Amino acid sequence: MNLLRLALRSAWNRRVTLALIVCAIALSVTMLLGVERARIAAREGFSQAVSGTDLVVGARTSPIQLVLYAVFHLGEATNNMLWKSEQQIAGDPAVAWAIPISLGDSHRGFPTVGTTPAFFEHFKYSLGAPLAFSAGRPFSGLFDTVLGADVASHLGYRLGDAITLTHGSGGIGSVEHADKPFTVVGILARTGTPVDRSVFVSLEAIEAIHLGWQGGAPPPGGFSIPEQFVRKFDLTPKTITAMLVGLRNRAAVFHVQRAINEFAGEPLMAVLPGVALDQLWQVVGVVEKSLLAVSALVVVVGIAGMAAAVLASLNERRRELSILRSVGAGPRHIVALLGIEALLVTGSGAALGVALLVALSALTGPWLESNYGLPINALGWSVDESLLLAAVVAAGFAAGVLPAYRACRLALADGLTPRL
Amino acid sequence: MDPSPSPLLQAENVSFRWAPRLAPTVELDRFTIAAQERVFLYGPSGSGKSTLLGIFGGVLVPQQGHVRILGTDLGSLGASRRDAFRVDHIGFIFQQFNLIPYLSVVENVLLPCRFSRRRRERAMQAGGNLEAQALRLLAQLDLGRALHARSVTQLSVGQQQRVAAARALIGRPELIIADEPTSSLDAGRQEGFLELLLAECASSGAALLFVSHDRRLAAHFTRQVAMDEVSRAAPALGEAA
16 A cells, blocks of 8 residues: 555656656557447448348349449449349248349449339338438339439439439440439438448339340430330339348248249349358458557557656656665565556556547547448447457556566666666 | 674675676675664775665675674575565665655655564654654754655755655664765755764664765764775775875
8 A cells, every 4th residue: 555655656746747658548549449449330330231131132143242232232233133033032921021223324423223112111221220311202203313312412412403324333435314314302311321322213214214225235326215205115124133132030031042042033142131241341351450450559659658758767766766775665666666657557548548539439429420331339338348458558567567677677786876 | 703792784705796797896804883883984986885885785685795784694585575674674864865756754754664564663662653753853853843844855955864864763773874975965064964863873772884985074983994994895095096
């Protein structure tokens, strides 16, 4: 107890220096845990791009690719699936709902998703949140479109604006579907998922704008079917890109998956989105690991700073340690004094860092979640974080105690009168 | 053998070198201090005085020889026993900067009592409680209560040295080792300090080993020893000048 008081008094005597070290450690801890939280949030945000969907179905390809285009609307499907297969699967008694997805067009770089109003009803993200409209309503007319939040905000669209779609993903030489403009009838609330970056139209509209097209090229000779006649055609799609399936009973998921994989009509594949997302995340995981490495480095720098400061302060403390030795303090007392101080400094640095982190995530969490889809939990505390924190404190303690050995050697070599 | 009952401090055949390749800093055949004796040890700087005090204090361990204090061979004690033994039986006063700046005057005086139960108990016996004994010693060393509230860094050097003397004396250790305690005081104050110190050593029954390069103070002591008489490693006084 005496030693603790002595250590506290001594630390208080050097409070300005120590306060600076505490701040440095606090900032490193905030950074380390902040990056760790952002990393976990990114992972969660990623895996929460779709939720409530039990199976993603499409033509046979790799599961990652299927999820990439069905959920993230990225890339192009090599093969489509037949609409009648979709109808057949959707009609299965085990299936509660089905959302068809038809890709291939874009608007100024944002992918166009042809789907049905079922999308707005059944698609869920995050932990089961449904889609909400910040303005307007789902599409109902043939040339109605619903925009994701990013599309609307980036391009400044409002309800009633007219937009045209581009065939393909919108590179050089792409052809505009300029003859058939769409009217914005709805804008979705921000989700932080790929939905925000997509333009939604009906499946029939996708058919309509491609009437007369052959092999991905517009009808020859500038021929186009005027809008008013389009409705006279059969706009039922022949094929779609993929479909999202929700089951009545999730327990049946493997049964249904197998049934689809063995589908008689055409070669199809059903994947569990969670599994494929995990595989995909492993590809992206390098980034996450380098992030963690960077923040670990920051902590190392913070603790090295502390070790340097402790070593530097030893010289100014030589006299103090000699006096203590003359009144009976042994090396173990000196190690204890320095150890208590190191623990105090790293401990309060860590505590301050955590407080800073909680304050920061409470302040910026809602904004991060709505703008970047990073679900950051201000008060949530994980075992991993405790371990990281314990590691930081342990490293700080070691960095503070190692100089104690030097202090003892100095104190021993100094005898009772330090040679300065 | 020494005819008197075993001396307070007895050093025999001691040789100490800072590193194996260096010449010995201290090399002595025999040196003793009797109980309550006042020994004046003088020698030029660099003659190994501080090293010798480190050896007597058990902080430095000689490569050869034995140092016995109250019959206990310091070399036979483990490091932490030696630290405890030192504080139990020896009080130190240094040249300057004796005090720990972040402790109060009284806390500085009571430092040995934190590390030594013996000193604590002896201080309590003498003064009723620790604080009272510290205050009593400070008063005897002419440090009024008004000074106690001050930070020790605000005290004059002379006042600091008297606080250090009170710290060395509290709990009545058998030996006070003073390493040039007056050298940072001006001549007028040296005498005053020395008189107070000698009076307190006498009243607590402690022996005093007083180290200085200034022989003018030697008259107050029962025995004067030159460093080159003690240690063969020390340069002869004549050569050093």
